[in-house]
Amino acid sequence: MSESLHGGEPEAPGGRAxxxxxxxxxxxxxxxxxxAMLLAAMVVMVFGNVVLRYFFNSGxxxxxxxxxxxxxxxxxxxxxxxxREGTHLGMDNVVSRLSRRGKLICLAASQSLILFCCVLxxxxxxxxxxxxxxxxxxxxxxxxxxxxxxxxxVGAGIGLIAVRDLWRIARGEIRDDELxxxxxxxxxxxxxxxx
Numbered sequence: 001m002s003e004s005l006h007g008g009e010p011e012a013p014g015g016r017a018x019x020x021x022x023x024x025x026x027x028x029x030x031x032x033x034x035x036a037m038l039l040a041a042m043v044v045m046v047f048g049n050v051v052l053r054y055f056f057n058s059g060x061x062x063x064x065x066x067x068x069x070x071x072x073x074x075x076x077x078x079x080x081x082x083x084r085e086g087t088h089l090g091m092d093n094v095v096s097r098l099s100r101r102g103k104l105i106c107l108a109a110s111q112s113l114i115l116f117c118c119v120l121x122x123x124x125x126x127x128x129x130x131x132x133x134x135x136x137x138x139x140x141x142x143x144x145x146x147x148x149x150x151x152x153x154v155g156a157g158i159g160l161i162a163v164r165d166l167w168r169i170a171r172g173e174i175r176d177d178e179l180x181x182x183x184x185x186x187x188x189x190x191x192x193x194x195x
Contacts, residue, residue, distance in 0.1 A: 028084060031080070031081060034077065035074055035077060035078055038070045038071075038073055038077075039070075039074060041066075041067070041070050042070045042074070045060070045064075045066060045067040046063070046067050048063065049063045049064065062139050064139075065137055065138070065139040065140050066140065069137075069142070069146075069147055072147055072150065073150065076150040076154045077150075077153070079154060079158065080153070080157035080158055080161075083114075083157070083158045083161050084161055086178075092180045095179075095180055096180055100176065100179065103180065104169060104179065107165070107174070107179055107180075108166060111165045111169070112162075112166065114158065114159075114162040115162040115163060115166070118154075118155040118156070118158050118159035118162065119155070119159065121151050121154065121155035122152060122155035122156065122159070124151065125148065125149065125151030125152050125155065128148060129145055129148075129149070132144040132145040132149070133145040
């Protein structure tokens with residue numbers, strides 16, 4: 001399991017996470033499995049359609065729309081996983097030069113802004129829900145609330161992560177290596193995940 005920048009879960013003597021931390025770890029493993037299935041479905045649908053069009057001059061009409069829906073779900077759910085692992089890209093030029101107290105203040109401010117944005121996302125999704133529920137996708141006929149309803153999932157997921165971080169800040173549980181929660185580059189983010 002990759003170590004989160006948001007702090008490791010309490011571990012038992014055998015190195016296993018305890019209680020809710022273990023449940024959260026299992027949940028995110030399932031989410032990562034869902035992401036892999038969405039990616040595989042996209043590849044199969046797009047590649048299958050290319051082969052059908054090239055060799056048989058036909059195609060599966062719904063595959064383009066469904067692969068687009070899979071991509072939207074993949075992106076939004078992936079944002080929750082990235083928020084948990086602290087792998088969103090950002091700049092830390094100023095924050096990295098601050099004292100621990102300054103870093104804590106900046107982290108609390110950024111998590112508060114993230115929480116505020118999540119609340120706005122959920123409210124906006126709620127306000128658009130009735131419209132999206134009555135609007136159908138052109139090919140599949142799926143209500144668009146299944147696509148735009150992701151605002152609930154992402155807002156709640158990232159919002160809960162922000163609340164947890166604010167709680168840990170208030171209790172003084174944030175370690176020094178957790179105070180800057182962005183990666184300067186993709187390489188740095190990937191290097192932090194390697195065992």
